[in-house]
Amino acid sequence: MQDVPRPSDELRRAVAADLRPVRSLASPARRMLVAALWVPLAIALVLEFLGRRVDAPVLGWPMIWGPLVLEAALGLVLVALALAESVPARAPARGQSFAALGAAVLAFVAQVLLTRGASPGVTVGNPLVTHGLNCFALEVVVGLPALLLVALLVVRAAPLRAVRAGGLGGAGVGFLADGVYHLHCPITDLRHVLPWHGAAVLLLTLAGLAAGMAWERNQRRQMAERLALRSR
Amino acid sequence: MGDQREREAALAALMVAYQDGDAMAFETLYGEVAGPILGYLRSLTRDATRAEDLLQETFLQVHRVRHTFERGRPVKPWLYAIARNVFLMHRRAAGRLGRHEGLADEELPDVPVPPEVESLADRDHVQKALAQLPPERREALLLHHVMGLSFQEVGAVLGVTAGAAKVRAHRGVVELRELLRGKAT
Numbered sequence: 001m002q003d004v005p006r007p008s009d010e011l012r013r014a015v016a017a018d019l020r021p022v023r024s025l026a027s028p029a030r031r032m033l034v035a036a037l038w039v040p041l042a043i044a045l046v047l048e049f050l051g052r053r054v055d056a057p058v059l060g061w062p063m064i065w066g067p068l069v070l071e072a073a074l075g076l077v078l079v080a081l082a083l084a085e086s087v088p089a090r091a092p093a094r095g096q097s098f099a100a101l102g103a104a105v106l107a108f109v110a111q112v113l114l115t116r117g118a119s120p121g122v123t124v125g126n127p128l129v130t131h132g133l134n135c136f137a138l139e140v141v142v143g144l145p146a147l148l149l150v151a152l153l154v155v156r157a158a159p160l161r162a163v164r165a166g167g168l169g170g171a172g173v174g175f176l177a178d179g180v181y182h183l184h185c186p187i188t189d190l191r192h193v194l195p196w197h198g199a200a201v202l203l204l205t206l207a208g209l210a211a212g213m214a215w216e217r218n219q220r221r222q223m224a225e226r227l228a229l230r231s232r
Numbered sequence: 233m234g235d236q237r238e239r240e241a242a243l244a245a246l247m248v249a250y251q252d253g254d255a256m257a258f259e260t261l262y263g264e265v266a267g268p269i270l271g272y273l274r275s276l277t278r279d280a281t282r283a284e285d286l287l288q289e290t291f292l293q294v295h296r297v298r299h300t301f302e303r304g305r306p307v308k309p310w311l312y313a314i315a316r317n318v319f320l321m322h323r324r325a326a327g328r329l330g331r332h333e334g335l336a337d338e339e340l341p342d343v344p345v346p347p348e349v350e351s352l353a354d355r356d357h358v359q360k361a362l363a364q365l366p367p368e369r370r371e372a373l374l375l376h377h378v379m380g381l382s383f384q385e386v387g388a389v390l391g392v393t394a395g396a397a398k399v400r401a402h403r404g405v406v407e408l409r410e411l412l413r414g415k416a417t
Contacts, residue, residue, distance in 0.1 A: 158297035160317035
């Protein structure tokens with residue numbers, strides 16, 4: 001074997017410049033609890049400013065709160081996976097991530113069908129168009145603070161595969177937001193819920209992916225610059 | 233086994249001291265693990281000079297993200313996962329620039345050889361056969377059989393389950409043996 005090179009001057013300088021003691025990051029599951037704190041706050045804000053869905057008496061509390069609990073739980077699992085993905089050597093296996101994503105999608109579809117079965121909801125002229133954009137935008141707005149929070153938690157660690165972490169985090173936030181928004185939107189027609197609420201989840205997922213891509217590109221560029229400097 | 237545990241405990245203690253701001257702990261940690269990590273990077277890059285650059289880059293990253301090491305967890309998978317990511321980022325950046333890093337046989341650097349197959353051929357032949365393995369099998373094989381990581385730890389580095397890591401490493405060894413037997417006949 002060839003000799004192992006000694007630490008470069010650049011490396012020594014970097015270490016000497018910043019040797020403050022650091023605290024170990026908490027486990028992904030514990031950091032996920034920080035994101036979980038957003039859920040009761042979002043519920044309170046949605047109920048306060050948007051109001052409870054008007055068909056609540058027909059639905060009954062299990063069908064009002066049940067879907068929220070289910071989607072929030074699966075959303076938080078996805079957030080925890082994103083946070084695990086952002087710690088070296090803690091990344092979940094691809095199968096685990098896909099299983100969690102699949103379960104969340106199934107939960108979303110199931111809650112849409114069950115809610116429709118439990119209540120006809122408010123009837124609108126053209127369910128494919130009426131209120132669609134409004135619901136889509138509001139659901140995205142509900143999810144944005146959580147997306148920001150999850151992004152901060154991910155970046156605070158060291159996302160090695162930032163695109164995957166971003167996608168998982170974005171999807172997790174999307175399902176969280178959809179669960180919370182379920183407390184407000186009284187339209188149960190599938191032609192409204194599937195495309196518009198589904199699109200909000202998708203957009204938040206894509207936003208997470210895009211943030212991950214931007215982060216990764218930036219890291220790659222910085223590293224390429226350092227390597228180019230060293231090889232000069 | 234006991235030796236390995238002691239070594240891992242010593243590395244963990246160094247890592248904790250490093251997190252607490254001990255510069256000497258960093259130097260000692262570097263001295264302990266830079267060699268194996270360089271071997272791993274050589275096997276990934278197949279370019280000795282590039283591997284040395286990436287080794288420095290790996291330790292820069294280690295320094296930057298040292299807070300992500302969770303006390304009580306093994307150090308080696310954490311380090312190898314960072315090294316692997318540095319390599320992957322470099323490869324993607326090189327790919328974007330249209331640079332391809334495949335090398336001619338004579339340029340193959342000195343990469344570690346699994347003890348399981350060392351006796352089947354001379355070191356040169358083993359290294360060339362290793363280079364022919366699919367990357368994911370070569371990586372799992374090296375991390376387990378040469379670097380001494382458990383399958384659980386190999387899985388953690390590669391982002392796959394321990395079972396998948398075991399299958400990859402096993403297939404890698406079988407394929408390597410076949411390649412070496414083919415060369416011998």
